[in-house]
Amino acid sequence: MSNTGLIIEERSRDIGDFLVGRLIPFRKKRMVGPFIFIDHMGPTTIKEGNYMDVDQHPHIGLSTLTFMLEGELMHRDSIGTEQRISPGSVNWMVAGKGVTHTERTPLDLRGTKEFTAHGYQIWVALPKHLEDIDPEFHHIDASSIPNWNDGTAKFKLIAGSGFGKTSPLPVHSELFMIGIKAEDSYTLNVQGELEGEIGICIVTGAIEACNETINEGNMLVSKVEDSCTLILKPGTHVLLFGGQPFPEERHIYWNFVSSSKDKIENAKKLWENKAFPKVSNDHTYVPLPGT
Template structure:
């Protein structure tokens, strides 16, 4: 997914053990572990006059993680990938030194009917020594992801490691992303000794209670204490836990480019504007560099 000037610094606030904001990055916190950007797609009604069509755009220095909750997307890229993603599955694209891709509503959903599209596009910065690695793409169906129950709560390990389990998604740094859902009851979430590094909580549906305050859906909480996170999930609540060990070096971000080196971002900007960036062979669409 292209971040076309849509990184908006929402107001954030301090409620004790947590910072609370609406998007990543936000004012008081630029990254959570290696996670540098989270885009909430929808939920929105699509079809027959409105579809999701993100034309060809570039990335460097990061991995994109696409996680759909409702609806489907077709991912295509300069590696020759053509992969449909359905709810609960994972698309993991490593941009490395540079790759272009598109994400569009698949043809079988362009049938005149309406449907809901809802999901998350997440960017994970690569370690400095891997920022120039060759691009890769991986897909995993939801059945391949580790799942377990803890009382009233169901868990899915989307990526990384946590709770003594490991996702098959081939990540390149110490991180975790975990989906947690409750039904009728509440659930006391205690991640101490279960997750390593910085911890963020994205409230997708329902609400959670932290430090005596109730935080509704649409917010992201960031724990100020590493390796510890004690909150209570309300009934019918859906959250994403994400984070990991932060990098020692600062990351710079411009449009769809992430790097520890500003010169690499400037080169990517020049290459994309000149169309000398690695392009897709079978797609001539093109999202211009902002301001060009």
């Protein structure tokens, strides 16, 4: 992406029986536009004794975007939402001043045949003046997400605006998240199509950028105006994400994001004192790290 860009290698870690790859935050790049956190979930085989069960945990100051490529999850939260997510659809939870949620393998898929779970859990920081809004939840079916082709390349506008189109997802800042699958070799030009900083996550396959080949499991970061020509090799799947960065720094501790360290400290105390709103009929509790 020119010599000002970064190539970030996915770092794997285990959460229970799941292997998760952390892409950002990275020590040299804390955010890409308003995107502050990206976890790559799987691909992993879901079977008896290996279900996804993320217990009750809190968030402030951000929106979570869950996007599944394979498999399904059930989302439940403290504002009363119970929403199943299937491949190609989007769950968008706006934490604002504070929300609690869980994500689990749906009950009807437990004890049945094995299946693959593969997706992305993404956090988008809220603008400073919206950090304390009331929590919201939105689900967008796959059929409502803009799709188009350019030759044999297939585009999907998951969130925000780009390439002259806008996703129905109700975002709070200037951003984009776009999936591209290239059946054949495809030259991608983002000049004039996207604005702000850009991250390119290589889900499968490989791309050529600035005379260098970057394989799956890596992410490129640059500014749109600095980007060189990108060539997606046949069979490559990438996610583009980013947008305009905020003028203020964002602080992150565990599941809390804010422009204010004091707000994060307050959220820590509330969670320790079990004073956050609760998910109905769920008595699980993930403690603060180190407690």
